[in-house]
Amino acid sequence: MSLFETSEDPVQELHQNVARPFERATAMPKSVYTSELFLDKEIRNIFAREWFCVGRTDGLPNPGDYLALELAGQPIMVVRDHKGKLRAQANVCRHRMSVLLEGRGNRRTIVCPYHGWTYGLDGRLRGAPAMTHNKGFDRSLYRLPQIRCEEWLGWILVSLNSEIERATQRFSAIETMVEDYDMVSYKQAFFETWEWNTNWKVLAENFMESYHLPVCHAATIGGLSKVDDVTCPAGHERFNYHTLQKEESFTLSIAHSNNRRMQGERRLTTYLLSIYPSLMITLTPGYFWYLSLYPLATGRVRIYYGGGFSRDFAExxxxxxxxxxxxxxxxxxxxxDRKCTERVYSGLSSDFATPGHLSHLERPNFEFARYLSRRIDQPE
Ligand code: FES
Ligand SMILES: [Fe+2]
Known part of the structure; x- marks a missing residue:
């Protein structure tokens, strides 16, 4: 229970927070992390409207490979069909509406675990036991509702917004910016899902700044990145990013000797891309890793985590x-990062929490706050 109740509206607090110039910016108000009302708006106006990433296309390589997930409260599945096409479709049976698939795996057909209605990988109903006596039933009219799904630079993107613009248009500035990395050719080597006890935005913001590297990561990568050289440009409508130079001794992070595409400083340059709302990619000329974040509760985040290598390293x-x-x-x-971000959520949930000023190294965080402020009440 809070000792000092406030009646502030988190949306108004956020609008006020981003109204000041970056030179005077502070961290976002704590209510945007702790308010159920704000979470509800995020789900309805952001996660139900934007592209959401469910991993790399080579994470579902074979026909029948699937991943089931919940997006904005909707059970959906992403499945590779018999023709090799990735599809997103409703994960809800057309009979008495059971959820069909759980987790990840491979299926030749999708069989409902309740009465055995059986769907092809393309969502069309193939068989339904004991339905011949119902004169109104026509199997050919049944199909799982299809949902937008695109492959973009090797990422699987899904959206509940049937009108959303194509990813290649929406994110064309990213394609241009990192063209020489040839991200589509990167190979995934691992993929997992996690749940942490923090707000999804705390983890997103942690990713957006490398200010914490020397301290939070003192025991690991703190010394391998030149944080003084971090470049934090102004953001873009759809994403923010910053870059840093890796030490040449960190060989997995710099261009492979077989890599003839990349030149000069680019061979040492890491991009930290935050593609709104919640796809965070560390892209080095050698390895890559990513987090795709989904809020389960104000203080609980689901994380799709994966990574791997550029083709030169993979081969x-x-x-x-x-x-x-x-x-x-x-x-x-x-x-x-888990310790740091779970500690932040504990701290900001306390009555003593007040947001402090941001470093110039936290420019992407401010850009993210501006994005949220633009979208929280105005779905596209
Ligand atoms: S609910 Fe799926 S077969 Fe009955
Ligand atoms: Fe970190």
């Missing part, structure tokens, strides 16, 4: 060793 004879090395490093880094 290298030492690739297994590289994967093991990268996983170990990222496991340690993520454990540090």
């Amino acid at each position: 290298d004879s030492d690739s297994e060793h590289h994967v093991a090395e990268l996983r170990q490093l990222l496991d340690e880094v993520n454990a540090e």
Whole structure:
């Protein structure tokens, strides 16, 4: 229970927060992290309207591979059909409306676990036991509702917004900016889902700034990135980013000797891309890793986490060793981030919490706050 109740509206507080110039910016008001009302608006006006990433296309390589998830309260599935096409469709049976699939796996057909109605991977009803006596039933009229799903630079994007513009248009500035990385050719080596006890935005913001690297990550990557050289440009409507230069000794993060595409400083440059609302990608010329975040509650986030390598590293004879090395490093880094971001949520939930000023190294956080302020009451 709060000792000092406030009656502020979190949306109004956020609008006020972003009205000042970046040179005077402070962290977002704590109510945007703790308010149920704000979470409800995020789900309805942002997560139900934007593109949401469910991983890499090579994470579902074979016909029948599927991933079930909940997006904005809707059970959906992403499945690779028999023709090799990735589809998103409702994960709800057309009979008496049971959820069909759970988790991840591979199926030749989708069989409802209740009465056995059976769907093809394209969502068309193939069979339904004991339905011949119902004169109104016509199997050919039954299909799972289809949902927008696109492949973009190797990412699987889904959206409940049937009108949303194509990802290649929406994110064309990113395509141009990192064209020389050839992100579509990066190979995923691992993928997991996690749940942490923090607000999704705390974790998103943690990703957006490298200000915390020397301290939070002192035991791991703190010394491997030149934080003084971090470039934090003004944001874009659809994303923010910053770049940093990696030390040449961190060989997995710089361009492979077979990489002829990238030149000069670019061979050492890491992009930290935050694609709104919740896809966070660390893109180095060597490895990549990502988080796609979904709010389960104000203080609970589901994380789709994966990573791997650019083609040169993936095809290298030492690739297994590289994967093991990268996983170990990222496991340690993520454990540090988990502690830091769960501590932030505990702290900001307290009555003593008040947001402080932002460093110039936290420009992307301010850009993110502006994005939220634009969209929280105005769905596209
Ligand atoms: S609810 Fe699916 S077969 Fe009955
Ligand atoms: Fe971190």
